Amino acid sequence: MNSVPQVGWSLDPQLAADTVPIGDLPLSRVLLNADANFPWLILVPRRAGLTELIDLDATGRDMAMAEIAAAATALRAETGCDKLNIAAIGNIVAQLHIHIVARFRNDAAWPQPVWGKLPRKPYPPGECERLAAALRTKIPLA
């Protein structure tokens, strides 16, 4: 897969503020949500003006699905989670982004979804960077 044009695209400021960058896949920027409540990746397709999955053309959607699978596989391998929660919601931040959340039967929101449930919690010093580095070795970054 080739990388896609990025003309006019820039990362939403709220997504940038809440995350640590992991790297780029051919379509998407991969971010780690800096919230210690849940190991949580966010994929952001680097094309301007997208708000819905169906704003991607068929090729873009297949790329997105392949990248979701790669990121989800890496996140599960790294965390040993019990379940993956994958979602494109975007009711608050409009820029198309896809959540991939590692869930555990003993996490603080189980079995409810994570959105809007808990105040954000900082990682202990160094821990977010450690997780980001481990994920970089498992995700086939461009």
Next chain:
Amino acid sequence: MNSVPQVGWSLDPQLAADTVPIGDLPLSRVLLNADANFPWLILVPRRAGLTELIDLDATGRDMAMAEIAAAATALRAETGCDKLNIAAIGNIVAQLHIHIVARFRNDAAWPQPVWGKLPRKPYPPGECERLAAALRTKIPLA
């Protein structure tokens, strides 16, 4: 796309109890959640033993993405919704299923996600069947 084998697959009883069937796409059964709070489709890939999107092989994932797009396009066309929320969660019902929810800026949960927010609400008599029939004309059923 050809339809997939369904050996050993049957619809989860909770999903069956909560929904009205719309029909089958090549991979997935399409269900309408019988909850009047939100127009809400659910896709269930007809392969036995799946709990995660990444339990599908690459071909199955591409089929799932194409079917998500077809169902989401139909749901938005029928409802005129402001936003689509698309998610594979499965913390409670394990059988792989994908939610496609039509959201409105004035709906009862906006801007929060829908899961676990509101008690289920029955449709007025005939209305769920009317919506199901309208969606059947817009989704390219097998």
